[in-house]
Structures are given as C-alpha cells and as structure tokens.
Amino acid sequence: MNRYPLWKYLILAAVLVVGVIYALPNVYGEDPALQIAAASGGPPEPAERERIVALLDEAGIAVDEAEIVEGHFLVRLMRAQDQLRGADILREALGRDYVVALNLAPDTPDWLRSLNAKPMYLGLDLRGGVHFLMEVDLQAAVEQGLQRYFGEFRGLMRDNRIRYRDIAVDGGALNVAFDEPAERERAYTLLRREYRDLEFDQDERAGRFWLSATLSEQRLEEIQEFAVQQNITTLRNRVNELGVAEPVIQRQGEARIVVQLPGVQDTARAKDIIGATATLEFRLVDMERFPYRGGPGDRVPPSAEIFPQREGGYVVLQRDIILTGEYITDAASAIDPQTGQAQVNIRLSGAGGDLMQRATRNNVGKFMAVLFIENQVETRTVGGEVQRIRSRTEEVINVARIQDTLGSSFRITGLDSPQEARDLALLLRAGSLAAPVEIVEERTVGPSLGQQNIDQGKMAVIVGFLAVIVFMALYYKVFGLVADIALFTNLVLIVAALSLLQATLTLPGIAGIVLTIGMAVDANVLIFQRIREELKAGAGPQAAIRSGYEKALSSIADGNITTLIAAVVLFAFGSGPVKGFAVTLTIGIVTSMFTAILGTRAVVNLIYGGRRVERLHI
Numbered sequence: 048m049n050r051y052p053l054w055k056y057l058i059l060a061a062v063l064v065v066g067v068i069y070a071l072p073n074v075y076g077e078d079p080a081l082q083i084a085a086a087s088g089g090p091p092e093p094a095e096r097e098r099i100v101a102l103l104d105e106a107g108i109a110v111d112e113a114e115i116v117e118g119h120f121l122v123r124l125m126r127a128q129d130q131l132r133g134a135d136i137l138r139e140a141l142g143r144d145y146v147v148a149l150n151l152a153p154d155t156p157d158w159l160r161s162l163n164a165k166p167m168y169l170g171l172d173l174r175g176g177v178h179f180l181m182e183v184d185l186q187a188a189v190e191q192g193l194q195r196y197f198g199e200f201r202g203l204m205r206d207n208r209i210r211y212r213d214i215a216v217d218g219g220a221l222n223v224a225f226d227e228p229a230e231r232e233r234a235y236t237l238l239r240r241e242y243r244d245l246e247f248d249q250d251e252r253a254g255r256f257w258l259s260a261t262l263s264e265q266r267l268e269e270i271q272e273f274a275v276q277q278n279i280t281t282l283r284n285r286v287n288e289l290g291v292a293e294p295v296i297q298r299q300g301e302a303r304i305v306v307q308l309p310g311v312q313d314t315a316r317a318k319d320i321i322g323a324t325a326t327l328e329f330r331l332v333d334m335e336r337f338p339y340r341g342g343p344g345d346r347v348p349p350s351a352e353i354f355p356q357r358e359g360g361y362v363v364l365q366r367d368i369i370l371t372g373e374y375i376t377d378a379a380s381a382i383d384p385q386t387g388q389a390q391v392n393i394r395l396s397g398a399g400g401d402l403m404q405r406a407t408r409n410n411v412g413k414f415m416a417v418l419f420i421e422n423q424v425e426t427r428t429v430g431g432e433v434q435r436i437r438s439r440t441e442e443v444i445n446v447a448r449i450q451d452t453l454g455s456s457f458r459i460t461g462l463d464s465p466q467e468a469r470d471l472a473l474l475l476r477a478g479s480l481a482a483p484v485e486i487v488e489e490r491t492v493g494p495s496l497g498q499q500n501i502d503q504g505k506m507a508v509i510v511g512f513l514a515v516i517v518f519m520a521l522y523y524k525v526f527g528l529v530a531d532i533a534l535f536t537n538l539v540l541i542v543a544a545l546s547l548l549q550a551t552l553t554l555p556g557i558a559g560i561v562l563t564i565g566m567a568v569d570a571n572v573l574i575f576q577r578i579r580e581e582l583k584a585g586a587g588p589q590a591a592i593r594s595g596y597e598k599a600l601s602s603i604a605d606g607n608i609t610t611l612i613a614a615v616v617l618f619a620f621g622s623g624p625v626k627g628f629a630v631t632l633t634i635g636i637v638t639s640m641f642t643a644i645l646g647t648r649a650v651v652n653l654i655y656g657g658r659r660v661e662r663l664h665i
Contacts, residue, residue: 049589049592049593049651049652049655049656049657050652050656050657051648051649051652051656055645055649056649059645059646059649062540062641063536063539065543066536066539066540066543067539067543068159068162068164068543069164069543069546069547070539070540070542070543070546071159071164072153072155072159072164072165072166072546073166073167073542073546075153075154075155075156075166076154076166077151077152077153077154077166078111078123078124078151078152078153078154079123079124079126079127079129079130079151080121080122080123080124080130080150080151080152081121081122081124081130081133081134081137081147081148081150082119082120082121082122082147082148082150083099083119083120083121083122083137083141083145083146083147083148084118084119084120084145084146085144085145085146089118089464089465089466090115090118090119090120091120091145095145096113096120099113099120099122099137099141100113100122102136102137102140103122103124103133103136103137106132106133106136108124108126108129108132108133108136109124109125109126109129110122110123110124110125111123111124111125116152121150121152123152134147134148151174151175153165153166164546165546165549166546167542167545167546167549167550167551167552168309168549168550168551168552169309169501169551169552169553170309170551170552170553170554170556170627171295171307171308171309171553172500172553172554173309173500173501173504173552173553173554174309175309175491176307176308176309176491177307177308177317177489177490177491178305178306178307178308178488178489178490178491179305179306179307179308179321179486179488179489180299180303180304180305180306180486180487180488180489181282181303181304181305181306181321181484181485181486181487182302182303182304182484182485182487183274183275183278183302183303183304183482183483183484184482184483184484184485185271185274185275185302185482186219187482187483188270188271188273188274188482189219189262189267189270189271190216190219191482192262192266192270193216193219193220193221193260193261193262194216196221196242196245196260197214197216197221200214200221200223200238200260201214201366203237203238203241204223204234204237207233207237209230209233209234209237210225210226210227210230211223211224211225211230211234212224212225212226212255213349219261219262220259220260220261221259221260221261222257222258222259222260223257223258223259223260224255224256224257225255225256225257225258226255226256227256228256230256231249231256231257231258234258235247235249235258238258238260242260244262244263244265244266245260245261245262245263245266246260246261246262246263247259247260248261271302274482275298275301275302275304278304278482278484279296279297279298279304282296282304282306282321283296285321286306286308286321294306294307294308294309295307303487304484306321309551327371327375327417327418327419327420327459328368328369328370328371328417328418328420329368329369329370329371329403329406329415329416329417329418330364330365330366330367330368330369330415330416330418331364331365331367331369331406331410331413331414331415331416332362332363332364332365332413332414332415332416332446333347333351333363333364333365334413334414336351336363337362337363337414338360338362339353339360339361339362339363341353341361342361343355343361347363349366350365350366350367351363351364351365351366352364352365352366354416354418354441354442354443355441355442355443356442356443356446357419357442357443357444362416362443362446364416364418364443369402369403369406369415370395370399370402370403370406374395374396374398374399374402375393375394375395375396375399376394376395376396376399377393377394378391378392378393378394378472379391379392379472380392380465380468380469380472381458381468382465383458389464389465389468390458390459390468391458391459391468391472392456392457392458393456393457393458393459394455394456395454395455395456396455397455399455400454400455403453403454403455403457404452404453404454407449407451407452407453408452410449411449411450411451411452412448412449413448413449414446414447414448414449415446415447415448415449416443416445416446417443417444417445417446417459418441418442418443418444419440419441419442419443419444420439420440420441421439421440444459445459500554504554504557507557507558507561508538508557508560508561508564511561511564511565512534512535512538512564515531515534515564515565515568516531516534519531519534519568519571523571523575523665524664524665525654525663525664525665526571526575526578526651526663526664526665527575529571529647529650529651529654530568530571530575530643530647532646532647532650533567533571533642533643533646533647533650534564534567534568534642536642536646537563537564537567537635537638537639537641537642537643538560538564540638540641540642541560541563541631541634541635541638544634544638545630545631545634550630550634551627551630552627552631553624553627553628554624554627555624555625555627555628556627556628556630556631557631558628559627559628559629559630559631559632559635560631560635562632562635563631563632563635563636563639564635566610566635566636566639567635567638567639567642567643568643569603569606570599570603570607570639570640570643570644571643571647573599573602573603574595574596574599574603574643574644574647575595575665576599577594577595577598577599578591578592578594578595578663578665579665581594581595582663582665588655588660588661588662588663589655589656589660591663592651592655592663596644596648600644603640603643603644604640607636607639607640610632610636611633611636611637614629614632614633614636615629615633617629617632618630618633
C-alpha cells in the first residue's frame, strides 16, 4: 500500500534538519570590516583599540561591532562604502606601526558557530581577492646555480695546492683570478676534467690571469626550468600555509606565474609571504675574531666573511656552510618557557642531521651562527627609465655556543616577535624560492564587483528555479508540486554540502547549480511518465505508483551515473573554474537522486499511501 517504515522518515527528517542548519550561515551574509594588527604581530593594545573606534566615529563611520578575532582587531562596519575611507583614515593615523586591511567578516550567529556551521567559500570572481602576476628572475637563478660551484672550486683547488687570488660569481660567470699563468693552467686542466657541464674561458685583465666558468646551454635551460617549477611548488606550499581556499597557481609563458587568492584582503601580508625568498644558512663563527669589534669594511681572510647582527654589531663567519634551509623538513614557532621569547623549532632531514652532527661533533664549545638571507626584486623608475633593482638582505639572527653534538632537531632563538617566528616557520616549512620573484602586476577584485556577480548569479538561479517549478506544477499537478518541494530541498542540500565541505563557489559553480536545477527534475519526469503509462495500461493508482518508482530506477541511475562520470573527469583534469563547475554538478547529482527518489516517494506515500485512492492528480 505504498507506506514507508518510520525509520526512513526519520532519516529523511535528519538529513533535512542537518541541511537547513548548515545552509543557514549563507543567509546571514558578511559584514564589511577593517582588520587591524600591530606590525610586530598581535592585536593593538586596549587603549589603541579605543582610539581606533574613536577615530572612525569622528569621521562619521558607523561601527557595528569591534572584537578580537584570531589575533587581529576586527571592526565591523554598518556600510560597505565606508570601508575604503575608514582604511585610509586609520592608515594615516596609525602609521607604519600597524597593518590595516580590508576584510569581509561572516555574520553567522553564535549558535550556528558553536555547531561549526560556516558559510561556503566564494571564489575570486564572487568574493573578491588578490590577483598577482609574478616574474621569476632567471638571471638570479643562473647565478645561484653557479654559486653552488663556488665552494667546490675552492675546495678542489685547495686540495690540489693551486694558488689563486680571488673567486667570485659575477655576470653569469664564476671568475677565478690567478697571479701566475701556470697556476691558471693547472686549475683549467683540473676543473675542465671534473666539470663537464661547464664551459671555461681564459683572459688577462688588470694585471691578473682570469679563468671564467659558465654554464652550458643545456644546463642553463635545466636550471631556468627547475627555478620556475620549484617556485610554483613553493608558492603552492606557502599559499596552503596561508589557509587560502581553492587558490589558482599556474605558469604563464616562460618565466611568469599567476597567483590568485580568493577572499584575501590583507594583501600586504600575502605579498610578504608569497614573494619572500627567505632561507637560512648555518655557519661556524670565526673564533679568532670573536667577539668582533671592527666594522663591515675591515679586511678578513678569504675563508671568512663579515655579517651584521640583528641586535647590532658585526660577526665574522667562516665561508664554509654547514647546511642550508633545503635540509629543513619541518619548522614550528613556539615560546621559550624559560625566557618567554619567540623561537622556531627545527627538524632536519636524515642527510641534514648527518651534516649537522658531523659539523658540531668536532666543534663543541665553539659558536655557531644562523644567517638569515632574503632576496628581493622591485621595479623602480629611475631617470624616466624602468629598472629592476635587486637587493639582498643578510643578517645573523642567532649566535649560540655548541653545548653538545647536534642532530636532526634543534631550535632558533633571537627573533623579534611571535609573528616573525610564525612567518619564518611558515617560509621554512614551505621551502625557499629557487629564484627571486617580482610582482609585475597586482590586481585586487573588490567586494563590490564580487557582489554584482553574486547578485547576477542569484538571479539566474531564481529564474531557472521558478521556471521549472511553474512548469512542473502546471504539467504534473499534485505530483509536480511534490517534485517542486524536492527541488527546493535539493537546492538547500547543495548549499549545505558546499558549506559543510568548505568548498569554493565560483561563477562556473553557479552555472553548475543552474544546470542541476534543470537536471534534478529529470528523475521525477521519468517516474511520473512511467506512472502515467501504468495508469493508461489499466493499473490501479497504488500499483502505478509502485511500478513507476521501481521501473524508472534503472533509467535514472544510468543517466545520472554517466553524468557523474563526466563531472569526475572534469574535476580530475580541469583547472580552477572547471573544477568549480564539476564540484557543484557532482554534489547536485547526488542530492537530486536522493530527493527525487527517496524524498518524493516519501511525500507521495504520505499523500496517497495507506488508503484507497480512486484517481491520481498527475
């Protein structure tokens, strides 16, 4: 008699309740907000927070709420048009001591937050965000590639007692200066035999005999290709560390990379993190000149270098590098329980642990330094001409005595703030860029443009939804209204699934939802048409309902499974926008089968089941 057991109704009710709860956060929307943090990390002090609110009030900017959220001071505003003006006022008043960023803060009620119900992520085209076009400095990549031969050349010539005057990387070549042509000839014979991928050239200038080593064409291409690919991998790791949902990171041309960060309003920190080329070098301190009282221009032996210390003064380090940040497998920021100072706990790979153990085993009681290196490239207009200016920052952030043989785990201290420790740990975890990058184009998609896309997307969904509802109600009468209820439930479940999975909705994703609305009633059309055929064949109403649902099931499954396969293929091989379409289409197929088969059958059973029916309104 077409009756469902109680447990099936309970399952349907539970799914519906969960769907409504997790779809609700999207109804409340987001508030325009200003996010303020101290340049050293952390929220402003209470007195400064009161001053910020007072500055906005004096400017006639209505503040809805001010609160501390995830280490930032978040000021929610009443009007979106006040956001940019408020940010300009605060930046001018607070100066460089604070970072002021635009933000969109979810307006989800506390009771929904307690259930971990959050609105779905919106893509760059809907929510706004940041678009970066970055160019890899291939010349720097080549010089860094040559820098790897620097220590090997010195060690090889020292082992073979070849006397040289100077060695340096300059202009894409590794140049070695000799006082005697015989020494140059010995070095030429030795190095050419050991390094087949290098090309050597000899010349005389400034009274010295020079030997220049350059990379072969094949090796040059390999280094440049590796630099771009490694930078893409590193940028992807850094963006993942930033917690950006569904970022787009892809190559464009020979040396350019596109990075899109949906929803990111703090563009300054995003630029600092993804553009930084920070890495570490661990070196032994020159004990004969420690502590160092001289200046940066004093002469030191060729085996040593002078570097500035973060806390002031200078220190002389040995040129030989124990290891670099490439051997770091994990880094986590923490607070030293004894001093209360920020620190970074480091874990090395097996090879890195061996190098560290070998270097410290014979130097217990001596000092080791952590050298922080950052390369930057920026474009400036000098004398009417656009020039790319490269800068390299090198400073010693920590000098400590080696108390015992070190292994794969140790810590770095001497950092200025917890925020600096967190950023350094993030960079070390994500890895160092293989070559410096320059942001040649920066575009911010504002929330207003995103809102326009959202409004147009909503209109498309509403028009498609209403058109299908009207058609089904007129054509299938009572059964059409049942299908309309299932369609609305399906829409709620799609939104709930996107929110629960924290998936990202884009404009192509909205297109997927609109397509799903049309496809969702296909199953009902097959069922209802089958019921009609059974009635025409002389079957009773109850038998026609039962046969309609049972016999249409295979056709429904075939049609939806083939579409599901196509959606999975789109997700597997597609890029960002295509994946957004595939995600909503996949979720829509699954939810539409649930609502169209189980949902409508449950409602039809409630209306017609368990009683004698003379005719069906279909």
